[in-house]
Amino acid sequence: MSINLLYSGKAKDIFSTKDEDVIIAHYKDQATAFNGVKKEQIEGKGILNNQISSFIFEKLNAAGVETHFIEKISDTDQLNKKVNIIPLEVVLRNYTAGSFSKRFGVEEGIKLETPIVEFYYKNDDLDDPFINDEHVKFLQIATDEEIVFLKEETRRINELLSDWFRQIGLKLIDFKVEFGFDKDGKIILADEFSPDNCRLWDANGHHMDKDVFRRGLGKLTDVYETVWEKLQVLK
Numbered sequence: 001m002s003i004n005l006l007y008s009g010k011a012k013d014i015f016s017t018k019d020e021d022v023i024i025a026h027y028k029d030q031a032t033a034f035n036g037v038k039k040e041q042i043e044g045k046g047i048l049n050n051q052i053s054s055f056i057f058e059k060l061n062a063a064g065v066e067t068h069f070i071e072k073i074s075d076t077d078q079l080n081k082k083v084n085i086i087p088l089e090v091v092l093r094n095y096t097a098g099s100f101s102k103r104f105g106v107e108e109g110i111k112l113e114t115p116i117v118e119f120y121y122k123n124d125d126l127d128d129p130f131i132n133d134e135h136v137k138f139l140q141i142a143t144d145e146e147i148v149f150l151k152e153e154t155r156r157i158n159e160l161l162s163d164w165f166r167q168i169g170l171k172l173i174d175f176k177v178e179f180g181f182d183k184d185g186k187i188i189l190a191d192e193f194s195p196d197n198c199r200l201w202d203a204n205g206h207h208m209d210k211d212v213f214r215r216g217l218g219k220l221t222d223v224y225e226t227v228w229e230k231l232q233v234l235k
Contacts, residue, residue: 010039011049011196021183023082024194027053033214040213046076048224053192054078055231056161060189063160065153067189068180083190087141089120089128090150092158093174097199098211100174105129107226109173109205115158118149122178147189150179157189159164165200168230170208173199195224 006023007014010032015024027046032039050072057069070079093100096110100118119136120128136142142150154177162172164216175198178191191197195209202208208227 003038012192017079021082023080024073025078025080027076027078027192031213031220032208033195038214042220043114043215044221044225045053045224048221048228049192049194049196050078052194052224052228052231054134055228055234056193057189059234060157060160060193065157065160065189066186068182080190081188082183083182083188085122085178085180085190086150086187087122088136088150089122089176089178090154091118091120091174091176092116092154093118094158094162095171097173097174104141106132115155117154120176146187153179153187153189161193161198164234168233170230171201171203173201177198195227200227 002212003018003024004016005013005015011028011030013026015026017024027050029043029046030039031042031045032157054069054072057067060067061069068081068083070081072078093116094112095108096104096106096112097108099110119131119133121131121135121139122128131139133147135146137144157177158172158175160185162173165172175193176198177189177193179187180190182188198209199211200208207215207217208223210220212223214219
């Protein structure tokens, strides 16, 4: 099999390899927000996201979470197991922020008594709408059992991540993850985990994530570099 571009996304390009069950994820320097309405090339972003995501996935693998991550093979590239992505963005919220605060008219930063898991339908043409379990079943995206697993696994991932970020002085406000079916039909964690798809606040409430880009709060790579440096404590 020749190496071909399989998919070009907002933050990554996906390439085939000689192994039909393995793909290369190439992290771009592109930053986007508001479903691609705001877009900018930011030098060094791809390297930082690959470093951070590779590090987090290695730790998740070691903690018993099955993921698509195999290894980091260059500054901007990693090898992943090929999966059939489930068209859901699974969002977990520990604190009120972003669209959640806008939707319910509440201020940001309120700690939720119990973390809330939300589903969003992955469809750019529809602007990734918020959907519930019944919608998921109607669209034949996942069964009842699979919905339960997605929620439970996301909560388990949250416990691990929240503890790790707490150890380095960061508060995990919320995050988005994606899952896929591997070659054996098992659901595993896929996509990436970086400040692109989570909210991190420091002790002073400063944003250490893509909100810096969304809201024009500073230089994105400076913030991501700080997160990467802090993560070194967990090695």
